Amino acid sequence: MHDTLILFGAxxxxxxxxxxxxxxxxxxxRLLPPDFRVVAVGRQPMDDDxxxxxxxxxxxxxxxxxxxxxxxxxxxxxxxxxDDEAAIPNALGxxxxxxCVSYLATPPDLFVPAARGLSAxxxxxxxxxxxxxxxxxxxxxxxxxxxxxxxxxLDESRIFRIDHYLGKAPVQNLLALRLGNTLMEAxxxxxxxxxxxxxxxxxxxxxxxxxYYAGYGALRDMVQNHMLQLLALIAMEPPAALDADSIRDExxxxxxxxxxxxxxxVATDAVRGRYRAGVVEGDAVIGFDxxxxxxxxxxxxxxxxxxxxxxxxxxxxxxxxVTGKRLAAxxxxxxxxxxxxxxxxxxxxxxxxxxANRLRMQLQPEETIELGLMGSLAASEWGAMELRPMTLDLPxxxxxxxxxxxxxxxxDALRGNQTLFVRDDEVEAAWRWIDSVERAWSQAQAxxxxxxxxxxxxxxxxAFMPRTLLKSPRGGDA
Ligand code: BG6
Numbered sequence: 001m002h003d004t005l006i007l008f009g010a011x012x013x014x015x016x017x018x019x020x021x022x023x024x025x026x027x028x029x030r031l032l033p034p035d036f037r038v039v040a041v042g043r044q045p046m047d048d049d050x051x052x053x054x055x056x057x058x059x060x061x062x063x064x065x066x067x068x069x070x071x072x073x074x075x076x077x078x079x080x081x082x083d084d085e086a087a088i089p090n091a092l093g094x095x096x097x098x099x100c101v102s103y104l105a106t107p108p109d110l111f112v113p114a115a116r117g118l119s120a121x122x123x124x125x126x127x128x129x130x131x132x133x134x135x136x137x138x139x140x141x142x143x144x145x146x147x148x149x150x151x152x153x154l155d156e157s158r159i160f161r162i163d164h165y166l167g168k169a170p171v172q173n174l175l176a177l178r179l180g181n182t183l184m185e186a187x188x189x190x191x192x193x194x195x196x197x198x199x200x201x202x203x204x205x206x207x208x209x210x211x212y213y214a215g216y217g218a219l220r221d222m223v224q225n226h227m228l229q230l231l232a233l234i235a236m237e238p239p240a241a242l243d244a245d246s247i248r249d250e251x252x253x254x255x256x257x258x259x260x261x262x263x264x265x266v267a268t269d270a271v272r273g274r275y276r277a278g279v280v281e282g283d284a285v286i287g288f289d290x291x292x293x294x295x296x297x298x299x300x301x302x303x304x305x306x307x308x309x310x311x312x313x314x315x316x317x318x319x320x321x322v323t324g325k326r327l328a329a330x331x332x333x334x335x336x337x338x339x340x341x342x343x344x345x346x347x348x349x350x351x352x353x354x355x356a357n358r359l360r361m362q363l364q365p366e367e368t369i370e371l372g373l374m375g376s377l378a379a380s381e382w383g384a385m386e387l388r389p390m391t392l393d394l395p396x397x398x399x400x401x402x403x404x405x406x407x408x409x410x411x412d413a414l415r416g417n418q419t420l421f422v423r424d425d426e427v428e429a430a431w432r433w434i435d436s437v438e439r440a441w442s443q444a445q446a447x448x449x450x451x452x453x454x455x456x457x458x459x460x461x462x463a464f465m466p467r468t469l470l471k472s473p474r475g476g477d478a
Contacts, residue, residue: 001414002099003033006092006123008114009105010040010051010077013208014133016058018164019105022406024059028067031411038075039095043082051077082110088117096122101160101413103131107212108138112149119153131160131413134225135216136422139438140431147424156424160413165226166420167405167412170363171233173396174334177361177369179238187338189313194356196319197335197466198230201327203280205453206301210291217299219272222323224434228255229422231319234334235309244418248426255429259308260436263444270437271461272446273302275326278453285326285453298448301325302457304464305437320464326453332363335466347385355389360468367396 005023009015026032040051052072060068078091102118104111111132118124130150137143150159165171178184187193200222206213213221232251239246261269276287288301302324309319336359344351358372371392412420440446449458456465 001033002101002127002129002416003035003414004037004039004095004098004100005410005414006039006041006095006100006102006118007105008041008080008082008103008110009133011042011044011054012105014105015040018404018406019103019410020055020059021062022404022410024063024067024071025403025407026410027071028064031407033414036074038071039092040075040077041080041092042077043079045079046077048076051075082106082113082117085113085117085120088114088123089121092118092123093121096125099127101129101131103133103413105133108135108142108146111136111146115150115153124154124158126155127158127416128154129158129160129413129416130154131162131421133162135220136161136427137431138215138220140428140435143427143431147428151424157418159424160409160418161422161424161427162409163225163229163422164405164409165229166422167407167409168363169402169408170361170367170396171230172420173367174230174361174363175233178234185238190315190317192338193317194337194339195317196231196234197333197337197468198227198234198319198321199335199466199469200227200323200332201330201456202323202325203327203330205275205280205285205326206288207291210288213301214299218301218303218323218325219434219437223303223305223321223437224430225422227321227323228430228433230334231307231321232426234336235314235319237313242419244421245423247419248423252423252426252429254309254311255426255433257309257311257314258429258433259310260433261305261440262436263440266440266444266446269306270441270446271302271304271449271458271464272298272300272441273304273324273449273451273458273461274298275301275324275453276450278326278455280326280328280454287453288325300448302327302451302461304457304461306464307433320466322457322461322464322466324451324457328454328456330365333466333468334361334363335359335468336361337467346387349387354387358468360466367402369394369396 007015007019052075055072056068080087080091100123102123104114106114115130124130137146178188232254235254236250239250274288277290278285304322307319307321338357340354340356344354355372355374360370362368373390373392374387375390376387409420449460451458456469
């Protein structure tokens with residue numbers, strides 16, 4: 001396990017919200033190596049003590065004193081201006097004494113200069129590693145340019161591209177459920193499955209990240225990475241083994257089989273939206289445009305897409321991907337809807353009203369698995385000819401017992417396990433499809449529909465929403 005972590009973007013939002021809290025938990029649980037050290041790197045001029053005080057102010061309350069002190073004693077701070085080519089070798093060259101993991105929690109335009117500087121400083125020499133946050137570029141061309149430049153600095157086997165959804169335990173459970181059960185293996189294909197819904201609904205808005213978001217929108221911020229990774233895990237062929245490349249080979253094949261979107265598909269397969277002012281969980285919130293008028297044109301905070309995977313397993317099965325900010329409730333879920341039984345024998349309900357089986361896996365905020373089945377009323381006064389829908393319900397775990405996704409990913413990067421990280425060709429395959437959607441939108445002049453914050457998105461997207469949402473108390477607002 002490598003014991004030096006060089007963290008770029010150490011004063012940024014991600015580092016403060018997730019990376020330092022994750023390191024604290026790992027430290028508390030003795031999961032970091034004995035000689036562990038963190039070199040925090042930022043633009044802001046500060047010395048070691050200044051940065052430790054700054055961290056203490058932000059994390060002091062959340063941690064036991066001993067744990068925080070223990071970690072702080074291992075943190076150093078270096079001010080580096082990445083615009084200056086010699087800055088990294090000058091400031092960080094001294095850390096090349098031990099194999100290290102450099103983590104770029106920075107915007108993508110800094111990836112290449114930072115990697116070149118690290119390479120010049122000897123910090124990417126084998127067996128040192130590089131971790132990159134998403135997004136990798138803004139489209140296929142920029143992602144390719146980044147990947148090519150990285151390859152000049154180090155081998156792909158030492159590049160770790162983060163998609164934090166892969167570090168979430170419920171996402172790994174998706175794989176376990178799918179690949180560890182004969183029942184699933186038998187039916188996991190177009191012959192038995194009618195459609196798959198993947199919904200990532202957030203109540204949070206864009207607040208504070210308008211600058212970044214205006215250049216990306218929900219399509220690039222959420223679909224290109226998290227949602228396509230979920231889709232790939234659900235749709236891939238079972239890998240022969242669970243090593244990193246066996247899984248990543250299969251995910252890439254699925255992403256490559258996504259049918260590019262054409263302008264003529266936009267009317268049926270895509271809806272974009274942007275929230276205006278409204279009420280979310282009882283609080284009045286402003287609209288996206290109230291804080292950000294984008295001179296470059298409209299940006300979506302909601303997207304609903306119907307994706308088609310052109311291969312034998314999934315021919316004709318729509319994968320509906322829906323994500324949005326400021327929606328009625330926070331939920332990430334996958335709903336697999338099965339086809340109706342081939343011959344309906346029962347009197348009631350009539351065939352057309354009988355409910356086909358449905359598997360609903362909620363990944364957050366709670367982790368639950370529900371299987372919708374039909375059962376007989378079977379009371380003494382009824383015959384077994386009358387059926388009703390029933391739910392087999394499996395609460396998997398309480399969310400407060402879960403680790404932050406980044407804890408798992410940090411440990412894997414320090415250990416060198418790439419399974420939960422995204423390979424260059426997967427990223428590029430995902431961008432190829434996203435670029436087709438973006439092109440189709442622009443050629444078809446797809447409008448961005450308004451929706452009130454606190455609803456389930458624009459009315460135009462109602463047909464894309466999983467039917468299971470109608471069950472929830474706030475469902476069907478849009
Ligand atoms: C990030 C996006 O990658 O994922 C954010 O940039 C989004 O816009 C976040 O809010 C969602 O992550 P989670 O773990 O809260 O579902």
